[in-house]
Ligand code: SF4
């Protein structure tokens with residue numbers, strides 16, 4: 001057993017700024033988790049096994065064969081772990097929407113760090129903080145100095161701070177896709193199958209969510225956008241044709257059209273469609289085609305029905321959104337912060 | 343997933359020496375020909391406007407516009423045939439709807455929507471093209487260099 005364990009490829013899983021859903025999704029492969037345990041030696045997985053960061057630091061560079069990294073990069077600790085696991089892992093996978101494109105944490109990129117703190121520690125209705133206590137990066141206590149990670153001005157994707165080998169999209173990645181990826185890796189490691197080209201998206205399709213959708217699309221023109229609760233949608237017809245903003249046309253396939261099959265519009269969690277890096281601008285093209293008007297005022301009236309276009313179109317890809325790239329240029333604030341704290 | 347665009351994005355020049363950069367996408371059948379006519383007729387317009395020819399204003403993927411901004415443009419013009427005159431029937435109406443939605447999106451990102459202009463310029467309207475380019479340059483000069491937020 002011990003000799004066998006030594007020859008098994010090493011697997012690490014880590015979470016940075018994430019909700020934990022990706023971790024649960026890994027458990028959703030159910031009894032196959034035993035196959036994972038049989039095929040890999042797990043060397044780091046905070047949610048499930050008790051290894052510490054110092055155990056990872058003690059490994060040789062490149063000693064981990066595969067690291068599935070979920071979560072976005074929100075603070076200096078996330079960035080440290082990204083760098084550490086990049087060094088220690090032969091194959092680093094951005095696992096899930098947060099690591100790939102920023103996902104929900106990156107929605108805070110529409111505002112500033114200061115505004116986020118004001119809301120969380122002062123203004124939100126559920127906050128009781130009369131002394132306006134804020135987290136400090138350093139706090140002196142009798143036993144010494146306590147330190148908290150530096151909270152960045154912006155949320156970054158994993159690929160924006162370290163080199164990433166593969167991307168597995170989804171919020172969270174679906175169990176069957178996770179298993180497909182792990183199986184492929186086992187095949188590669190055990191049977192010498194060739195690696196897919198670096199930078200590939202794994203565990204997803206190469207078309208759009210619409211292509212998997214069971215609903216019938218008639219390319220109807222619409223004169224009003226509605227929110228899902230405002231109408232009783234026809235269960236067989238395309239939701240966009242019925243005026244519901246569905247991100248299907250701008251989203252990568254792979255989930256099996258999960259949401260649209262049960263009557264909810266696609267929210268876009270599998271990230272930008274293939275051959276397009278930007279979900280929002282792709283969505284603009286799709287929506288512009290269905291609006292039934294050539295009159296500027298009428299167009300504006302119809303568009304008024306789309307509540308929060310930025311948050312809707314980039315709900316899962318704000319950190320990699322092209323228009324936000326401009327803000328990322330200003331993301332030098334990260335370097336400035338680094339300088340300040342080093 | 344860092345785009346190389348970020349590395350290529352120009353360093354802002356110091357205050358005072360700044361000149362606007364405006365990218366104009368002109369449809370092949372009307373607006374580009376109109377700008378050509380302006381050139382042949384020796385009508386002058388502000389050299390801050392750089393022209394890119396596209397087959398139709400309906401070819402303008404909103405991605406091109408945000409990419410132009412990302413690469414350092416301070417303003418973008420999309421110009422096409424007058425409504426009803428598009429060589430491909432509907433392309434300019436599509437452009438119209440896209441621009442209206444894109445402006446909302448830019449606004450949401452803290453980019454002044456006035457940095458994106460849509461104009462109809464026919465093949466015979468060289469003067470109109472020159473006016474469009476000059477007007478846009480004036481507007482962008484008033485707005486100053488591209489900045490996010492205000
Ligand atoms: S827009 Fe949505 S509902 Fe319509 S076909 Fe695409 S995924 Fe299905």
Ligand code: SF4
Pocket residue numbers: 171209251252255256257258259260265266267268269270271
């Ligand atoms: S339908 Fe859209 S939001 Fe729902 S799981 Fe699939 S990609 Fe994600």
Ligand code: FES
Pocket residue numbers: 369370371372373397398399400421422423427428429430431433434
């Ligand atoms: S060809 Fe000129 S706008 Fe379509």
